[in-house]
Each structure stands twice: as C-alpha cells, then as structure tokens.
Amino acid sequence: MHTTTGLDHRKLLMWLFLGSDCMFFGSLIGTYMAYRGRSLSGPLPSEVFDIPYTSVSAFVLLMSSLTMVLALAAIQAGDQRRLRIWLITTALLGMSFLGGQFYEFNYFVHEGLGLSTNLFGSSFFVLTGFHGTHVAIGVLWLLYLTAASRFGRLNAEQALYVEIAGLYWHFVDIVWIVIFTLVYLLP
Amino acid sequence: MVTTLPRPGVAAPAGPPAAAPAVETPPAYRGFTSWLTTVDHKRIGLLYGTTAFIFFLIGGLEALAIRMQLSSPDNTFVSPQVYNELFTMHGTTMIFLVVMPLSVALFNYIVPLQIGARDVAFPRLNAFSYWTFLFGSIFLMSSMFVDGLPDAGWYGYAPLTTRQFSPDTRIDFWALTLQVLGVASMAGAFNFLVTIINMRCPGMSLMRMPLFTWNTFVVSFLIVLAFPAITVALILLTFDRLVGTTFYYAPAGGDPLLWQHLFWIFGHPEVYILILPAFGVVSEVLPVFARKPLFGYPFVVYATVGIGFIGFGVWAHHMFTTGLGPIANSFFAASTMLIAIPTGVKILNWIATLWGGSIRFTTASMFSIALVSQFTIGGLSGVMHSVVPVDLHHNDSYFVVAHFHYVLFGGAIFGLFSGLYFWWPKMTGRLLNETLGRWHFWLWFVGFNTTFGVMHFLGVDGMARRTWTYSAYQGWGMWNMIATVGAFMMAVGTLVFLYNAIRSLRHGEVAGEDPWDGATLEWTIPSPPPVYNFAVEPTVRSRDPFWLLKRRPQAVEAEDDTARISILGKNVAVAEVEEEHPTEERVEERVATGDIHLPNPSFFPMITALGLTLAAAGLVYGIPLSVVGLVYLLVGIGGWCLEPTG
Known part of the structure; x- marks a missing residue:
C-alpha cells in the first residue's frame, strides 16, 4: 500500500484521535483542578481517598501496558496462542482496574459522596467516570481482537490492528498516571 | 463493483481474502438510493453544500425577522420570547449549520482533486459525517414542536442556560445538538487530516500544496483540538441540567465563568475555523484572476499556521468585562494584537498578488477582492477590541455585532461564495451567468455595508445587542431603518443567486474542463x-x-x-x-478490470449516524428512543466493521 508518509491511514487516524482526546481529558482535568478545594460541604478528598488502595489498582492498570506490548510482540512473531494469552491478560487487568473503580465509587457513595453532593463529587466522578469509560471501551476492543484471533481472522500481516489498539490502551494508561498524580497524590 | 484489489491508499480489508464476507457486498445503487449510500467525496460535497444552503435561507429569514422587529422604535412585530429564539437560532444556524458545512462542502469536493487523489482516506467516515450533520440539524429544528426553539444566545452562557433560568427542554436540545454536530465536524476533520497528510500525489510536497488545501489542513487541526473543550463544557452543562450537579451553579460553589472559559477555548479557534476556509478560497481565486502566482506563498502558509497556533491563546478577550484582573487582561490583549500580524501578512500578500497583475473582474474575483477590503474593516475593529478599556465600552453593543458580521459575512460568506462561483463550473459542468452574478455581488456588497456599517454608530451610541426593542427618544430609529433596508437588499441578492443557480443547471453555458485558466490539478x-x-x-x-x-x-x-x-x-x-x-x-x-478501483457504497454510515442522533435525542424525548438509537448504532458499527470495503 502506498501513502505519502508511509504510515497506514488508520494508524495516523489513531494518533490524531489521541491528540484530540488529550484536549478532552485536559478540559476535564482543568475543570477538576479549577474546583479543587472549593467545595462548600463535605465529604472532602482527604476524608474518602484511600491512596494505598488506589495505588494498587493504578499498578494493575500500568502492568496491563506491559502485557499489551507482549501481545503485539506475539502477533508480530506469528504466535497466535501467545497473542490470545496476552490479550486476555490485558483485558483481565483492565477489568480488575474497572472492578476496583466500581468498588471505590460504591464506597464513596456509602460515605455520602454522590455525583451532585458537592463540587468535588461532581468533578471527581465526571473525570474518573470518563476515564473508566475509555478503559471499558478498550477492554471490549481487546476481547474483540481475541475473538478475531480465535476465529482465524487476525493473521500476522494484521498486527497493525493490535498495534492501533495498543496505542489507545497505552494512552488511557498514561492519562491515568496524570489523573492519579493530580487528583489523588497532590496534597 | 467487487474486486479483490485494494483501493488506492487503503490496506486490504480484514480477514483472509478467501473467507466469505459476513455481510453481502451492496449492489451498485442507482438514482435516489445511490445518494443515500454514496461514499464519493464529490457527491458528499454536493449534499453538504445543498443542505447548508437551505439552512442559509432559513438563517437569512431569521435575520430578516430580527431586522423587521428593529426597524422602528417600540415595535411589536415579534414578541420578546420569539425575538430571543430568533437571534439564538440565527447565530447557531449561521455558524454551525451554514458556514462550517459550506466550508466542508468545498473541502470535500475540492481537496481530493487538488492533491490528485481518488477519494478521501475514509470514504464511509465521510458519509457518516454528512448524515450526522443532517440528522443533528433536524433534531435541533424539532425542538420547535416540543417546548420551543433554544433562546439563550448562540454561546449559551451559564447560568442563563441552567435549569434554574431555563427550566424547559429548549437548552437540552441545543446542548445535545451541538454534541452531535461536534461528532460530525470531528469525523470530517480527522478524515481531511489523514487525506492531506497521506494521499498527496507524487511530487506534491507540503510546500507545493495549493493554499485552499493548506487552509483545510490547518482548519482540520483546529477542529480536532478545539471541539473537545466545548464537548466537555456541554457535558458539564448537561450533567447540571439532567443530573443535578452544580458545575455552573454559584450558590453551591460552582462558577459560571468556567463555561465562558471552556466555551471560548473552543470558541475562538472556532472563529478561525469559520474564516480560514474563505482565506483559502481567496488565495486560489486571486492568483487565477490576476494571472500571477500568489505573492509570497511561504509567507501565506506560515501565516496560516501562525493564526492556527495563536488562535488558541486569545480566548479570554471575549471575557474582559468579567474581571479577570490586569495580568490576564494584558496577556490576552497582547496575544490578540499579535494575531493581527499574520492576518495582516495575508492581506498584504493578496494585495501584492493583484499588484501588477492582469486582473479579470468576474463575480468570483469580485467577491474575493470584497473579502480583502471588508475583512480588513472587521479585522481592524477586532484589534480595537483588544484594547481592554475600549472593549469595556463596546462589549455587548451593536459595535460588536458590526465587527463580527464584517468578519463572518464580509469575510467568511463573501469568501465561500467566491469559491462557489469559482468552482461551480467544476461541480456542475456549467457556468453561472455573469450578469446575474454582478447583480448578486452588488446587491450583497451595498446591502451588507448598509446593514452593518451603521451598526458601528449604533453600538458606540449605546444600543445593546440582543434587546428586543428601543424607545423613540433614544434616536436610533433612522439608523435601524437603514440597516433593515440593507438586509432586504441582501435578501434580493440571495434570490438573484438562487435564480442564477437553478437557471445555470439547465441553461448555463457549458464550462469545459478549464474555464478560468486555472493553475491547480482540479482544472485538468x-x-x-x-x-x-x-x-x-x-x-x-x-x-x-x-x-x-x-x-x-x-x-x-x-x-x-x-x-x-x-x-x-x-x-x-x-x-x-x-x-x-x-x-x-x-x-x-x-x-x-481493476483499472480503476472504487470503494463500495454503504448504508451503514447513515444507520450509524441515525443511531447516534437518536441516542442523543432520547435524553429529551425519553430513554426508550435512546435504546432504539443504541441498537441502530450497534447495527451500524457492526455492519461497518464486517462489510467488505471493496
């Protein structure tokens, strides 16, 4: 296939989309930062955050980037079985993260922090909720790729499909590093 | 149209070629159906253009009603409520349903031809962009059958748009429509970016790219980077309205200024999204009709890129009256003055292109020359607004209305119509009548200056925008009557164009492939x-x-x-x-025989677009509609992924 830059159209599209998504998360994070410490009532972040707990789930999500790279290496080497193992592992790590987030949200609501309780609740749930949605879409995508491989529709020449999904997955992980730092770690 | 060869520039479809496709290859549709399934960039361009022109007529009628109401003091031609709806819909329509899609129509038709490509990079995404735009617009218009049209102004400032002050569904329609239209614009912009980066013909380096393509390129970057900000602003607004969060609700600690910041971080790049396509047209039209290459091509390219960059750093000049403080005011005043420099570079280059040229005065070139002069007037009053003390005086007065109509009508619309007259023969094979074109041009040019020129005086004299009427003792009756007369001159000009266009399709002079002695590939x-x-x-x-x-x-x-x-x-x-x-x-x-390979037509872009719009519409019409929409969306995406792309 001939293109002016030699890059595949779809890979280029994913890079451009991620650039646009940066602005999306930038706006959400900006909103959160603008409203930091401006809640008129509790619960406040210091009262509900459990940093060791969230650190573990952040670690789980970061490890999924490693397994994503292993999946890409597997398809490039033509090893379909190993590809599926690593894709499934990545999806499971992603689901663990989502499970952790679900548990955390539940705990917050139990502590009296709902979506419309105060500015902290609103900006926190909207920001982390949209990040969680991104992770969920990524998990569905990984499961789709696994199924495609299982039914022989993802051969080594189509490693590009795994690579593009990987770009998206790594991006979502990187966004979490920023969110975790600014939302949880910043005193 | 089944063949196993890959279409140019696109890899082979997923799955081994031998495997039976999961969805049957669609037949080659003809007639009406072929327009519903088309993935041809030229047909999508025509669909975009025709739809946008219909909205142009609607937005124009709204403007005429506004001018009728203001033509004399203490007038009651329309009620205050209807007046609010009129100016809100006039702004929303002209920006999101006219100038942007009219630009996209030209992008679609012309850019692939200018870079020597067979189509855009993602033909089905292109069709999806059009259908999403169409369905989103219909969704917006449908609000008139529920509670009424949106009535909070085109930039929908909080807290006016919150539940407290806008309790019915008007604003929900407005916010959800802008989300849907944002998806359409972004889908189109991603497509043009990949097309321009990746599908240029051999020898077409970036610095040989025609200026119209360059402007499309920069505009597409602005769209994909600016729209997320308004997406977030609208998400927060929708949460406030439907779920009860307090992002914009001051008594609970929220800050209405957040809306203004997010909106204008999108809104100011949006201004350049509206004007740069017209700049691109002028940079194509003037060299052809001056029979001289564009003066200082690299300067015009760098100025375009410079405008794109600086355009992201000037948003708070819309907010000087909100009390941002002297440091922020100084920064945004300086950046606003700075952005006038690349714009001035372009004006200089266009004038220097005409200088010493052998100029042919056609309707196309006259509209372009009019842009150079009228945009300069609007640009200069823009620089006036960068001076904070002056802006405090002008803010929300008719002086601002005059300013942005000089840049958006005298700039964007004049430029786009210049492009329309220029490329019409390429699109239809027939020329527009030049005599009628002159009538159109002069009616618009004189009518435009009559309408908006006097608004400078009205604004400085204190007439506030968006007010329903004024009293006789304020002494604005005569100027307003003059403005209204000008508006009707423009309406007559529009009818002349409409007649010219319809007449040309049947009786216009046959154009041939190169009626203007063009310089770029589309004329070959x-x-x-x-x-x-x-x-x-x-x-x-x-x-x-x-x-x-x-x-x-x-x-x-x-x-x-x-x-x-x-x-x-x-x-x-x-x-x-x-x-x-x-x-x-x-x-x-x-x-x-595989000599020419074309992408298959497809119903799925339209189904996906319909699903997306219905899913959004369900938030006002009831959740069951959202469920139906999601089903359509899933069917559309599934079919899209599984059908053979040809």
Missing part, C-alpha cells in the same frame, strides 16, 4: 469530474502545475517525456478511446 480533469477523478495518478513538479504545463510545455517535456501525460491526469492511451464524459458502461468496464 473534465467538469464535472468522473467518479474516479483521475484516470492516472498525476505527478506535479511545481506549485502551479497546470500553469507550468500550459505556459511552458517544453520545460516540462524536456524534463520528462511522460510528464505531459501524467500532469494532465490522463493516460493518453485511455483518453484516445474515451469520450470527454466517459459513459457509465466504460467506467464500469474499467472498474471491473
């Missing part, structure tokens, strides 16, 4: 172009490839014997047996 192929655009991929060796070929063919031939053939975009062996307008059978034959 028949008018209207065949469905495959270029029978053979062209090769370019200069910025104005067609001029080089026509003026100095020996230079081209000396360099390469085959250049003549490839620059013209025609294979001589094919052209000998091919008529000027190849018959459908001939195209089918060449497609069947």
Whole structure:
C-alpha cells in the first residue's frame, strides 16, 4: 500500500484521535483542578481517598501496558496462542482496574459522596467516570481482537490492528498516571 | 463493483481474502438510493453544500425577522420570547449549520482533486459525517414542536442556560445538538487530516500544496483540538441540567465563568475555523484572476499556521468585562494584537498578488477582492477590541455585532461564495451567468455595508445587542431603518443567486474542463469530474502545475517525456478511446478490470449516524428512543466493521 508518509491511514487516524482526546481529558482535568478545594460541604478528598488502595489498582492498570506490548510482540512473531494469552491478560487487568473503580465509587457513595453532593463529587466522578469509560471501551476492543484471533481472522500481516489498539490502551494508561498524580497524590 | 484489489491508499480489508464476507457486498445503487449510500467525496460535497444552503435561507429569514422587529422604535412585530429564539437560532444556524458545512462542502469536493487523489482516506467516515450533520440539524429544528426553539444566545452562557433560568427542554436540545454536530465536524476533520497528510500525489510536497488545501489542513487541526473543550463544557452543562450537579451553579460553589472559559477555548479557534476556509478560497481565486502566482506563498502558509497556533491563546478577550484582573487582561490583549500580524501578512500578500497583475473582474474575483477590503474593516475593529478599556465600552453593543458580521459575512460568506462561483463550473459542468452574478455581488456588497456599517454608530451610541426593542427618544430609529433596508437588499441578492443557480443547471453555458485558466490539478480533469477523478495518478513538479504545463510545455517535456501525460491526469492511451464524459458502461468496464478501483457504497454510515442522533435525542424525548438509537448504532458499527470495503 502506498501513502505519502508511509504510515497506514488508520494508524495516523489513531494518533490524531489521541491528540484530540488529550484536549478532552485536559478540559476535564482543568475543570477538576479549577474546583479543587472549593467545595462548600463535605465529604472532602482527604476524608474518602484511600491512596494505598488506589495505588494498587493504578499498578494493575500500568502492568496491563506491559502485557499489551507482549501481545503485539506475539502477533508480530506469528504466535497466535501467545497473542490470545496476552490479550486476555490485558483485558483481565483492565477489568480488575474497572472492578476496583466500581468498588471505590460504591464506597464513596456509602460515605455520602454522590455525583451532585458537592463540587468535588461532581468533578471527581465526571473525570474518573470518563476515564473508566475509555478503559471499558478498550477492554471490549481487546476481547474483540481475541475473538478475531480465535476465529482465524487476525493473521500476522494484521498486527497493525493490535498495534492501533495498543496505542489507545497505552494512552488511557498514561492519562491515568496524570489523573492519579493530580487528583489523588497532590496534597 | 467487487474486486479483490485494494483501493488506492487503503490496506486490504480484514480477514483472509478467501473467507466469505459476513455481510453481502451492496449492489451498485442507482438514482435516489445511490445518494443515500454514496461514499464519493464529490457527491458528499454536493449534499453538504445543498443542505447548508437551505439552512442559509432559513438563517437569512431569521435575520430578516430580527431586522423587521428593529426597524422602528417600540415595535411589536415579534414578541420578546420569539425575538430571543430568533437571534439564538440565527447565530447557531449561521455558524454551525451554514458556514462550517459550506466550508466542508468545498473541502470535500475540492481537496481530493487538488492533491490528485481518488477519494478521501475514509470514504464511509465521510458519509457518516454528512448524515450526522443532517440528522443533528433536524433534531435541533424539532425542538420547535416540543417546548420551543433554544433562546439563550448562540454561546449559551451559564447560568442563563441552567435549569434554574431555563427550566424547559429548549437548552437540552441545543446542548445535545451541538454534541452531535461536534461528532460530525470531528469525523470530517480527522478524515481531511489523514487525506492531506497521506494521499498527496507524487511530487506534491507540503510546500507545493495549493493554499485552499493548506487552509483545510490547518482548519482540520483546529477542529480536532478545539471541539473537545466545548464537548466537555456541554457535558458539564448537561450533567447540571439532567443530573443535578452544580458545575455552573454559584450558590453551591460552582462558577459560571468556567463555561465562558471552556466555551471560548473552543470558541475562538472556532472563529478561525469559520474564516480560514474563505482565506483559502481567496488565495486560489486571486492568483487565477490576476494571472500571477500568489505573492509570497511561504509567507501565506506560515501565516496560516501562525493564526492556527495563536488562535488558541486569545480566548479570554471575549471575557474582559468579567474581571479577570490586569495580568490576564494584558496577556490576552497582547496575544490578540499579535494575531493581527499574520492576518495582516495575508492581506498584504493578496494585495501584492493583484499588484501588477492582469486582473479579470468576474463575480468570483469580485467577491474575493470584497473579502480583502471588508475583512480588513472587521479585522481592524477586532484589534480595537483588544484594547481592554475600549472593549469595556463596546462589549455587548451593536459595535460588536458590526465587527463580527464584517468578519463572518464580509469575510467568511463573501469568501465561500467566491469559491462557489469559482468552482461551480467544476461541480456542475456549467457556468453561472455573469450578469446575474454582478447583480448578486452588488446587491450583497451595498446591502451588507448598509446593514452593518451603521451598526458601528449604533453600538458606540449605546444600543445593546440582543434587546428586543428601543424607545423613540433614544434616536436610533433612522439608523435601524437603514440597516433593515440593507438586509432586504441582501435578501434580493440571495434570490438573484438562487435564480442564477437553478437557471445555470439547465441553461448555463457549458464550462469545459478549464474555464478560468486555472493553475491547480482540479482544472485538468473534465467538469464535472468522473467518479474516479483521475484516470492516472498525476505527478506535479511545481506549485502551479497546470500553469507550468500550459505556459511552458517544453520545460516540462524536456524534463520528462511522460510528464505531459501524467500532469494532465490522463493516460493518453485511455483518453484516445474515451469520450470527454466517459459513459457509465466504460467506467464500469474499467472498474471491473481493476483499472480503476472504487470503494463500495454503504448504508451503514447513515444507520450509524441515525443511531447516534437518536441516542442523543432520547435524553429529551425519553430513554426508550435512546435504546432504539443504541441498537441502530450497534447495527451500524457492526455492519461497518464486517462489510467488505471493496
């Protein structure tokens, strides 16, 4: 296939989309930062955050980037079985993260922090909720790729499909590093 | 149209070629159905243009109603509520349903031709963009049958748009429509970015790209980087309205200024999204009608990129009256003055292009020259607003209304109509009548200055925008009457254009492939172009490839014997047996033999767009509709992924 830059159209599209998504998360994070410490009532972040707990789930999500790279290496080497193992592992790590987030949200609501309780609740749930949605879409995508491989529709020449999904997955992980730092770690 | 060859620039479809496709290849649709399934960038361009023109008429009627109401003091032509709806819908319509889609119509039709490509990078995404735009617009209009049209102004400032002050569904319609239209714009912009980066023909380096394509490129970057900000702003607004969060609700600690910041972080790049396509048109039209290459091509390119960059750093000049403080005010005042420099560079280059040229005055060139003068007036009053103390006085007065109509009507609309007159023969194969074109031009030019020129005086005299009426003792009656007369002159001009356009389709003079002595690749192929655009991929060796070929063919031939053939975009062996307008059978034959490969038509972009719009519409019409929408969305995406792309 001939293109002016030699890059595949779809890979280029994913890079451009991620650039646009940066602005999306930038706006959400900006909103959160603008409203930091401006809640008129509790619960406040210091009262509900459990940093060791969230650190573990952040670690789980970061490890999924490693397994994503292993999946890409597997398809490039033509090893379909190993590809599926690593894709499934990545999806499971992603689901663990989502499970952790679900548990955390539940705990917050139990502590009296709902979506419309105060500015902290609103900006926190909207920001982390949209990040969680991104992770969920990524998990569905990984499961789709696994199924495609299982039914022989993802051969080594189509490693590009795994690579593009990987770009998206790594991006979502990187966004979490920023969110975790600014939302949880910043005193 | 089934063949196993990949279409140009796109990899083979997923799955081994031998496997049976999960969805049947659609047949080659004809007639009306072929328009619903088309993935041809030229047809999508025509759909975009026609739809946008219909909205232009609607937005124009809204403007006339506003002018009728203001034509005399203490008038009651419309009620205050209807007046609010009129100015809100006039702004929303003209920006999101007219200027942007009209620009996208030209992007679609012209950019692939200018870069020597067969289509855009993602033809189905392109169709999806159009259908999402159409359904989103219909969704917005449908609000008039529920609670009424949106009435909070086109930039929907909080807290006016919150539940507290806008309790019914008008604002929900407005917010959800802008989300849907944002998806349409972003889908189109991603597509043009990949197309321009990746599908240029051999020899078309970035610095040989026609200026219209350059402007499309920069505008697409602005769209994909600016729209997320308004997406977030609208998400927060929708949460406030439907879920009860307090992002914009001051008593609970929220800050209405957050809306203004997020909106204008989008909104100011949006201003350049609206004007840069027109700048692109002017940079194509003036050289052709001055019979001179564009003066200082690299300067115009860098100025365009510079405007794109600085455009992200000037948003708070819309917010000087909100009390941001002297440091923020100084920064945004300085950046606003700074952005006038690349814009001034362009004005200078256009004037220098005309200087010493052998100018032909056609309707197309007159609209372009009018842009240069009228945009300069609007640009200068813009620089006035960068001076904070002056802005405090002008803010929300008719002076601002005058300013942005000089840049958006005198700039964007004049430029886009210049492009319409310029490329109409390429799109339809027939010329527009020049005499009627002159009538159109002068009615618009005089009417425009009559309407908006006097608004400068009204604004400085204290007449506030968006007020329903004024009292006789304020002394504004005469100026307002003059403005209204001008508006009706423009309406007559629009009717002249409409008559000219309809007449041209049937009785217009046949244009031939190159009616203006054009410089760029689109003029090397028949008018209207065949469905495959270029029978053979062209090769370019200069910025104005067609001029080089026509003026100095020996230079081209000396360099390469085959250049003549490839620059013209025609294979001589094919052209000998091919008529000027190849018959459908001939195209089918060449497609069947794999000589020309075309993407398959598809229903799925339309189904996906419908699903997306219904899913959004369900938030006001009831959740069951959202569920139906999601089903359509899933069917659309599923079919999209599984059908053979051809």
